Amino acid sequence: MSEQDKLERKRAQERRRSKRYRERxxxxxxxQEEQLGVAKVELSFSSSDRDRLDVMxxxxxxxxxxxxxxxxxxxxxxxxxxxxxxxxxALGCCGKCKSPLPQGCDGVFDGDSDCxxxxxxxxxxx
Numbered sequence: 001m002s003e004q005d006k007l008e009r010k011r012a013q014e015r016r017r018s019k020r021y022r023e024r025x026x027x028x029x030x031x032q033e034e035q036l037g038v039a040k041v042e043l044s045f046s047s048s049d050r051d052r053l054d055v056m057x058x059x060x061x062x063x064x065x066x067x068x069x070x071x072x073x074x075x076x077x078x079x080x081x082x083x084x085x086x087x088x089x090a091l092g093c094c095g096k097c098k099s100p101l102p103q104g105c106d107g108v109f110d111g112d113s114d115c116x117x118x119x120x121x122x123x124x125x126x
Contacts, residue, residue: 043073080126087124091116 001009032038045053053073058066067075091101096114099105102124109115 084124091123 029040053069057069057072060072061067088102093100094104094109094114094116096109096112096116097105101116102121104116107117110117112118
């Protein structure tokens with residue numbers, strides 16, 4: 001067997017090994033998502049945002065180990081959802097169409113000074 005044949009054979013083995021690895025990781029990911037409801041989400045942060053994240057997750061821990069990045073971001077999402085639900089519950093009805101908010105008139109009266117969508121909708125924005 002020539003050196004070229006040996007090299008080709010080795011490359012083919014590496015490709016098969018890599019393919020099996022990718023398939024195994026894909027199956028693991030699907031199993032985690034199905035059984036645990038866990039899905040991996042990748043985020044890109046600027047270096048300044050990453051630094052702020054690290055500072056805040058340590059600052060919020062107060063005592064003991066700092067939060068992991070995942071824990072900290074998950075907690076922020078939960079707190080934001082709770083804050084949003086409280087804001088929506090406090091909205092009541094639109095002054096123009098009297099429909100429950102935030103749905104209201106779906107913009108039919110947008111621009112009217114009595115319509116919630118004209119000015120107050122910003123209360124729900126971040």
